[in-house]
Amino acid sequence: MLHSLEKAPAHADQAVETFLSHGTRSPKEYGGTVNPPVCRASTIVFDNMQDMDARQEAIDHDETGVMWYGRKGTPTTFALQESIAYLEGGYRTLLASSGLGACIAALSAFVKAGDHVLMSDSVYGPTRHYATAILSRYGITTTFYDPQIGAGIEALIQPNTRVVYVESPGSQTFEMQDIPAIAECAHRHGARVVLDNTWASPLYFKPFEHGVDVSVQACTKYITGHSDALLGSITTTQDTWQEVRNHVYAHGLNAGPDDIYLALRGLRTLSVRLERHQRNALEVAQWLAAQPEVEQVLYPALPGAPGHEIWKRDFTGASGLMGLVLKPCAPQALRDFVDSLALFHLGFSWGGFESMIMPQVDMPTRNASQWPYQGPLVRLHIGLESPDDLIADLKTGFARLA
Numbered sequence: 001m002l003h004s005l006e007k008a009p010a011h012a013d014q015a016v017e018t019f020l021s022h023g024t025r026s027p028k029e030y031g032g033t034v035n036p037p038v039c040r041a042s043t044i045v046f047d048n049m050q051d052m053d054a055r056q057e058a059i060d061h062d063e064t065g066v067m068w069y070g071r072k073g074t075p076t077t078f079a080l081q082e083s084i085a086y087l088e089g090g091y092r093t094l095l096a097s098s099g100l101g102a103c104i105a106a107l108s109a110f111v112k113a114g115d116h117v118l119m120s121d122s123v124y125g126p127t128r129h130y131a132t133a134i135l136s137r138y139g140i141t142t143t144f145y146d147p148q149i150g151a152g153i154e155a156l157i158q159p160n161t162r163v164v165y166v167e168s169p170g171s172q173t174f175e176m177q178d179i180p181a182i183a184e185c186a187h188r189h190g191a192r193v194v195l196d197n198t199w200a201s202p203l204y205f206k207p208f209e210h211g212v213d214v215s216v217q218a219c220t221k222y223i224t225g226h227s228d229a230l231l232g233s234i235t236t237t238q239d240t241w242q243e244v245r246n247h248v249y250a251h252g253l254n255a256g257p258d259d260i261y262l263a264l265r266g267l268r269t270l271s272v273r274l275e276r277h278q279r280n281a282l283e284v285a286q287w288l289a290a291q292p293e294v295e296q297v298l299y300p301a302l303p304g305a306p307g308h309e310i311w312k313r314d315f316t317g318a319s320g321l322m323g324l325v326l327k328p329c330a331p332q333a334l335r336d337f338v339d340s341l342a343l344f345h346l347g348f349s350w351g352g353f354e355s356m357i358m359p360q361v362d363m364p365t366r367n368a369s370q371w372p373y374q375g376p377l378v379r380l381h382i383g384l385e386s387p388d389d390l391i392a393d394l395k396t397g398f399a400r401l402a
């Protein structure tokens with residue numbers, strides 16, 4: 001009567017690679033197809049009143065995988081939700097049609113007029129914009145804090161602080177945050193910790209083992225991994241589930257099955273891709289750090305780079321995204337450098353298989369921390385190409401900087 005995924009094998013004793021290959025698939029339910037198919041639906045028809053009542057009861061008991069109305073998901077949705085909840089180590093996962101949608105839904109789930117939010121100064125730009133331009137209209141104030149504040153956050157907590165929003169490393173400036181120290185203070189004062197975990201993916205940072213209450217992914221990035229879909233996920237603890245779920249449902253947030261299918265497909269190769277992104281990125285970062293044109297490489301996995309100690313303590317791997325601070329140069333030289341690259345494409349977003357570059361033409365907004373570098377900041381996404389070819393491309397670019 002109710003749709004349910006075939007009881008997944010006990011994941012607990014499986015390596016993550018095995019889960020990625022086998023988890024949340026149920027070929028027997030779909031005539032043997034290896035992958036859960038794209039299941040499209042708005043209306044779900046019930047057998048009769050008794051069937052409808054039984055499903056309602058299952059929903060009231062918080063069962064997953066209940067077909068009710070398309071907005072609340074189909075088997076395609078349930079498969080990805082279950083996978084991400086498992087990988088993040090959380091209780092349940094909800095999906096939104098973009099990463100930004102997931103960020104702002106997770107943040108706004110806990111606040112009402114008169115409340116206060118603490119947000120990292122290094123936060124993803126559009127999340128910052130939501131706090132300053134939209135939350136403010138509803139009477140919610142936001143204070144930005146130095147991303148490296150650690151336990152010092154205590155001094156900024158007000159009696160009405162409900163959320164401490166963290167992102168580590170910041171996806172534009174790469175400061176690492178001491179999340180356990182921040183979470184300890186937040187919890188002592190009754191505030192929730194919401195994390196944007198996109199950079200590390202659920203493979204390389206386990207949010208709930210470090211005190212996070214709600215973890216967000218822009219699945220657009222590594223989980224989908226091929227730059228062809230937009231999707232966000234929100235994963236909660238058992239404690240925060242009802243509040244977040246009610247908020248997300250009330251806002252009509254959901255995601256389409258085609259995009260979810262692409263994320264499920266990407267997920268199967270996530271560990272292989274990330275391993276290679278990391279290896280390539282480390283090789284490029286090491287090369288960059290030795291070049292005279294470079295002021296600083298911002299890649300926390302690089303020994304000696306800012307935040308390396310926290311990364312080593314809390315993370316089990318690194319992705320392919322890094323910052324590159326060049327020595328001060330003429331604006332035209334920077335443009336020539338970017339335009340001369342053949343393998344690094346100029347564009348927004350990252351997390352696909354390909355290398356990307358994005359100069360931060362306007363430095364990210366800062367009002368709680370000092371930016372310590374002089375030269376221009378460029379963001380590099382290191383893809384799955386040969387690192388030798390990527391380095392050769394950058395060498396060509398550096399020649400144009402001279």
Ligand SMILES: *Cc1c(COP(=O)(O)O)cnc(C)c1O
Nearest residue numbers: 098099100124171198218220231
């Ligand atoms: C890209 C990104 C988002 C937003 O994801 P979209 O799917 O593009 O809306 C949120 N947070 C971080 C850190 C990102 O890099």
